[in-house]
Amino acid sequence: MSHPHPDLGLPPVLPTGALRIVALGGLGEIGRNMTVFEFDGRLLIVDCGVLFPEPDQPGVDLILPDFDYIRDRLDDVEAVVLTHAHEDHIGAVPYLLRERADIPIVGSRLTLALIESKLVEHRIQPVTxxxxxxxRRRFGPFECEFLAVNHSIPDALAVAIRTDAGLVLHTGDFKMDQLPMDGRLTDLGxxxxxxxxxxxxxMSDSTNAEVPGFVTSEREIAPVIDEIFRNSDKRIIxxxxxxxxxxxxxxxxxxxxHGRKVALMGRSMVRNMGVARDLGYLRVPGGLMVDSREIESWPPEDVVLICTGSQGEPMAALSRMANRDHPIRIAEGDTVLLASSLVPGNETAVNKVINGLTRWGARVIHKGNARVHVSGHAAAGELLYVLNLTRPSNFLPVHGEWRHMRAHARLASLTGVPDEHIVIAExxxxxxxxxxxxxxxxxxPCGYVFVDxxxxxxxxxxxxxxxxxxxxEGFISVVVVIDSTTGRLTGGPEIHARGSGIDPDDFERVIPQIEKALQEAAADGIADVQQMRRLVRRAVGRWVSDVYRRRPMIIPVVVEV
Amino acid sequence: MSHPHPDLGLPPVLPTGALRIVALGGLGEIGRNMTVFEFDGRLLIVDCGVLFPEPDQPGVDLILPDFDYIRDRLDDVEAVVLTHAHEDHIGAVPYLLRERADIPIVGSRLTLALIESKLVEHRIQPVTxxxxxxxRRRFGPFECEFLAVNHSIPDALAVAIRTDAGLVLHTGDFKMDQLPMDGRLTDLGxxxxxxxxxxxxxMSDSTNAEVPGFVTSEREIAPVIDEIFRNSDKRIIxxxxxxxxxxxxxxxxxxxxHGRKVALMGRSMVRNMGVARDLGYLRVPGGLMVDSREIESWPPEDVVLICTGSQGEPMAALSRMANRDHPIRIAEGDTVLLASSLVPGNETAVNKVINGLTRWGARVIHKGNARVHVSGHAAAGELLYVLNLTRPSNFLPVHGEWRHMRAHARLASLTGVPDEHIVIAExxxxxxxxxxxxxxxxxxPCGYVFVDxxxxxxxxxxxxxxxxxxxxEGFISVVVVIDSTTGRLTGGPEIHARGSGIDPDDFERVIPQIEKALQEAAADGIADVQQMRRLVRRAVGRWVSDVYRRRPMIIPVVVEV
Structure with a gap:
């Protein structure tokens, strides 16, 4: 198997007749999927998604692929093919279209409807x-063939890309539910x-390559939901x-x-389900829906609330209910169903929500204690089918962290793909x-681009x-005002600190040390503001380290008057 | 069942002949276990542990129970009984002994040896x-009987406390391995x-009350470890x-x-295993151990390294190996075994370590893909045994979050404890x-006490x-120097920002707005520093919010000269 090396240099010029593949996201991470194909000077992009930040990326809203690699070549882009409408595959499209608005966006009916409704909020009218x-559709030198795949959103597609360099099959995200709700099977034929x-x-989805066996059918959740409804005599959320x-x-x-009314809550839930209903992907019986603002006026046993917030998002209704910070007051006997995966990184937040809801008396049902969720990604057993059916000459695991790509590479090796034809890239x-x-x-170069x-x-x-x-650690800022002619201290030191956990009164104790450092500087004829800043920082830094064993940020400000 | 109410007031004076129980930690959380028993004016404490901080408690090293409830009554404390030597049961002892050094510390041989070796670092010589x-031992009015329990550390004890108010059984942490490594069974008799x-x-351990069935025996890990050793021809960590x-x-x-040498790495690992070996709890064959600094000089197939860092702690050796920031260079074919639980909250950190190690070619074996860990806490099946054997008149689930305490309360109810005798407290x-x-x-009152x-x-x-x-969001500090006689700006505005993600050059654009606000203030005769600060904060805050849609902390500093 061929592994990436940290010391890789820039690639050579692409030879004639060769196909170049560069993932700007999604390889070595789950999210931000975006792959650029290049042939004969022209580019085709498959997916353009976002990644959600981790705790060590504080304050960041979203992470985009870095478009630098294609920024000077936007006119060469024939199209962006979207395999399906999940955020990690479409979320960066608005940002790409800011750079060139008329890149054709190619996708299935539902995929396009959902990206278009999203682009309305960005005031972008895409070419679709x-x-x-x-x-089959041709985009420049790229002959694309679309194949149905089954996933946790309807209308997902795999794409086969033919160029003179050969045939590439990109599965997108998929699984192989053999009894799918909509009868639309992954096209194994x-x-x-x-x-x-x-x-x-x-190029095949690696997300669940470490999971042995097969993903259960979505259909098998139905009896579990039915039983939950049968055993609930209060509100169901x-x-x-x-x-x-x-x-x-x-x-x-x-x-x-079970004769309950339904209310939807959460902006994206209401928007997406509206689109899905209008296009016939969601069947909504007449008279079933009520407005979520009316739900409090219905008896608890007559309603179901469907909402977002299954990942413990702190501003979502569910978290606020758990914190008693929402008009809907959870009461003894209510049932809350988390019918979703637990996205890695959200464990602590979801646990808080479960504890909060449980505290107020709700029974919380989640994938840990009942079959109320099945994954949208093929497990190892299914991935083997795809490898055996397509018998690829070369294999590139995509959509996964290192652990998933390595596991997928092992599966490919087991099915007979020669190790030297298995490429693990990031x-x-x-x-x-x-x-x-x-x-x-x-x-x-291919870094994170942060949206904040x-x-x-x-x-x-x-x-x-x-x-x-x-x-x-917080910070400590120290302001001193210096007479620019004499170099003497004429105002301050004034100390402001936040988040340092040091008693403000304690700062009195360091002020003499700052004054002493500045007096010595003046005596030595130091009039340079930079040097004075350094002296102030050193005096305060030493004191904090010696007395408190901490290292807050220290901001010395020297103002000359 | 009786639930706590957020509006509870202070308790009445304890009637004669009654036993009072107050948990200062461990109820509604996993960690910081500490329970205070009071009878006839005297106190007995069971356990005194720490809680590890969550991501929304940044920079905090440890969380202690709040000793306020007992601070004025330290002389009434008869003893601290330690059920076992895990940090969440003993970690706060050094801080309690700072308040009264001669509180008798009661525990089993290994428990005392481990707390003593820990107290040496705090330079405390306890009374044990x-x-x-x-x-059976009497501590004032408390007649304590100690019972063997099996847990993930040797020599753990449950404690039965007899007073004239009745008999209380506190299990401590326990499970019921029926084939324990040391033959020491939980004393069901x-x-x-x-x-x-x-x-x-x-009062019984709720940690695993949501987990159905029984915990597998520690012994069943042996064949898995054996197979890992048999299939490894490189380094094992x-x-x-x-x-x-x-x-x-x-x-x-x-x-x-398998004829490999062993090195231990990590300060606490070396210290604890030294204590365990000296006391005969750990059998170390002669010639087996080598110094961890020598390990690089041995052929990889001849060594095993046992280290800490299984929770993804960033400074531990394992994380540094994953980041190629450690003398031990992970290579293709190495095997890393995470033979531990995954403590909630550490999922992201551990995932990073697994990906890092995998990237460099290691095979990583963990509880998600092999039976290399069993829990130390009794699951629901075992908890039912304890409830049925002890047939308690009243039940108080301890050591758990709300979800665990509620689940444990349901088990008690199923075994016949009347609901009105089940008390869920926090x-x-x-x-x-x-x-x-x-x-x-x-x-x-009972809050978090943060150690930093x-x-x-x-x-x-x-x-x-x-x-x-x-x-x-970072912060923006704005310094202005004001002439105290005229109220006019004589220095600044000088702007410093860190972590705001705003281009420093952009700040030029807000300076006129600050100057304008201050000029208007001066024209209006405003000379109050507080008011000037408010004006500066408002001007900058509006600008940041309008232009960047962000809310960094804004620190206005007005210095008068």
């Missing part, structure tokens, strides 16, 4: 092209046909992802059967497909490092 | 009393005898808790059998046992809130 499974034709490179149309459908079906690593052989040829408020990219790693120090 | 299972005598109140003597024993046994809630009936009678560096309690909730804002 709807495709359907079975279709199509995969087999491509395998017979000859797949030169398979269901939290799930705002894009999981089939999960919501199952709750609507149960509500109809973001920015350049893979060329030349003469039927995929290999790593270099790497391009309205700004994109202004928050840097340096700012994040400062935030981590400030968040752990 | 060693007890052994089966013994003793529990049954107490049940026959009449347990007036059972095992990370586990520094107090898990039996887990380390299993690794030593495997190493001996930290600070006062439970009195009067005439054979336990009930909630009030609550006492050398200080205890100086870091408050306000400081933590500041840290969260600073960590998310």
């Amino acid at each position: 092209l709807e495709v359907v499974e079975g279709q 199509g995969f087999a046909r491509l395998g017979a034709e000859g797949v030169d490179l398979l 269901v939290a799930c992802f705002a894009s999981h149309v089939h999960r919501v459908q199952q709750v609507l079906d149960a509500a109809e059967q 973001d920015g690593v350049v893979v060329d497909l030349i003469d039927g052989r995929a290999s790593i040829v270099g790497a391009v 408020g309205t700004s994109v990219g202004d928050v840097t790693d340096v700012a994040l490092k400062d935030r981590r120090i400030l968040g752990d | 009393l060693e007890v052994v299972e089966g013994q 003793g529990f049954a005898r107490l049940g026959a005598e009449g347990v007036d109140l059972l 095992v990370a586990c808790f520094a107090s898990h003597v039996h887990r380390v024993q299993q690794v030593l046994d495997a190493a001996e059998q 930290d600070g809630v006062v439970v009195d046992l009067i005439d054979g009936r336990a009930s909630i009678v009030g609550a006492v 560096g050398t200080s205890v309690g100086d870091v408050t909730d306000v400081a933590l809130k500041d840290r969260r804002i600073l960590g998310d």
Whole structure:
């Protein structure tokens, strides 16, 4: 197997007839999926998603792929193909379209409807092209064929990309539910046909490559939900992802059967389910829905609330209910159903919500104690089917952290893909497909681009490092006013501190040391503001370290008057 | 069941003949276990542990119980009984002994040896009393009987406390391994005898009350470890808790059998295993151990490294190996075994370590992919045994979050404890046992006491809130120097910002607005420094909010000269 090397240099010029593949996100991480294909000077992009920040990226709203690699070549982009409408596949589209508004956006009907409703909020009117499974469309030198795949959102597609360099199959996110809610199966027949034709490179979803066996059918959740409804004589609250149309459908079906009204809560839930209903992906029986603002006026046993917040998001209704900070007051006998995965990183937040709801008397049902969720990603057993059906000449595991990509590579090896044809790459690593052989040829810069408020990219790693120090230790600022002619102290030292955990009265004790340092400086003829700052920082830093064993940020400010 | 109420008032004076129970930690949380028993004006404390901070408690090293409730009554304390030597049961002892050094510390041989070796670092020489299972000891009005329990550290004890108010059984942390490594079983016969005598109140470990069934025997890990050793032809690194003597024993046994040398790494690992070996709890074959500094000089296939860092602690050796920041260079074919639980809250950190190690080619084995860990806490099936054997008149679930205490209360109810005799309390809630009936009678203040560096309690909730804002948004400080006679600006505005993610050059754009606000103030005759600060804060705050949609902390400093 060929592994990336930290010392990779820039790649050579792409030879004629070769296909270049660069993931700007999604390789070595779960999220921010974006792959750039290049052939004959033209580019095709598959997916353009966001990554959600981790605790060591404080204050960051979203993380985007770095568009630098394509920024000078936006006019070469033939199209962006979106495999499905999850945020980690479409969330960065608004930011890409800010750079060139008329890049054609290609996707299935639901995918386009959901990205369009999202772009309305960004006041962007995209150029779109709807495709359907079975279709072939040419974008410059890229002949794309779309194949149905089953996932945790309807209308997902895999894409086969043919160029003169060969046939690449990119699965997108998928699983292989054999009894899907909408009857739309992952097109294994199509995969087999491509395998017979000859797949030169398979790029396949690694998310669940470490999970043995097979993902249970979505359908098997229905009896569990039914039993929960049967055993509940108070309010039922269901939290799930705002894009999981089939999960919501199952709750609507149960509500109809048990004679409960349904209210939706959460902006994205209301928006997405509206789109899904309008396009016929969600069946809503007449008279079933009520406005969430009316829900308090219904008897608890007659309603179901479907809301967001299953990941413990602190501002979502569910967290606020857990904290008694919401008009809906959880009471003894209420049932709360977390019908979703637990996204890694959210464990602590979700645990808080479960404890809060339990405290007020709710019975909380989650994937840890009942089968109320199935994954949207193929497990190892299913991945083996795909490998065996497509029999790829080369394999590049995508959509996963290192542990997932390595596990997927092992599966490929077990099915007979020669180790030297298995390429494990991470973001920015350049893979060329030349003469039927995929290999790593270099790497391009490819970092995180942070979105914070309205700004994109202004928050840097340096700012994040400062935030981590400030968040752990707080700061102490020391202001001194110096007479610019005499160099003598004429105002201050004035000390302000926040988050340091040091009693403000204690600062009196360091002021003489600051004054002494400045007097000595003046005596030595030091009039340089930078040097004075250093002296102040050193005096305060030593004191804090000696007395408190801490290292808050110290900000010396020297103002000359 | 009787639930705590947020509006509980202070408790009444304790009636004669009644026993009062107040948990200062461990009820509504996992950690910081400390329970105060009061009878006839005298106090007995069971355990005195620490809680480890969560991400929303940045910069905090440890969280202690609040000793305020007993601070004025330290002379009434007869003893502190330690059930076992885990940090969440003994970690706060050094801080309690700072307040009164001669409180007798009661525990088993290993428990005392480990707390003593810890107290040496705090330069405290405690007054100790060693007890052994089966013994009875009287501490003032408290007649204590100690019973053997099995847990993930040797020599753990439950304690039965007899007073004239009745018999209370406190299990401490326990499980019921029926084939324990050291042959020391949880004393179910003793529990049954107490049940026959009449347990007036059972306080039992709730940690695993949500987990159905039974915990597997520690012994069943052995074949898994053996197979790992058999299939490894490179370096083996095992990370586990520094107090898990039996887990380390299993690794030593495997190493001996497979002809590998063993090195220990990590201060607490070396210290605790030294104590355990000296006292005969750990069997170390002669010639097995090598110094960890020598390990690089041995062929990889001849060594095992046992280290700390299984929770992803960033400064531990294991994390540094994952980040290529350690002399030991992980290489293709190395095996890393995380033979420990995954403590809630550490998921992200551990995932980072697994990915880092995997990236460099290690095979990482953990409880998610092999049986390399069993829990130290009884699961629901075992808890039912204890409830059925002791047949308590009253039940108080302890050691757990709300979800665990509620689940445990349901188990008690199922075994026939009347709901009105099941008391669910949280930290600070006062439970009195009067005439054979336990009930909630009030609550006492009981907050978190944060340890940060050398200080205890100086870091408050306000400081933590500041840290969260600073960590998310950074700060902007604005310094202006004002002539105290004219009220005119004579220096600044000088702006310093850290972590705000705003380009420093941009600040030029807000300076005119600050100057304008101050000029208007001067024209209006405003000379009050507080008012000027407010004006500066408002001008900058509006600008940041309008332009960047952010809310960094704004620190206006007005210096008069």
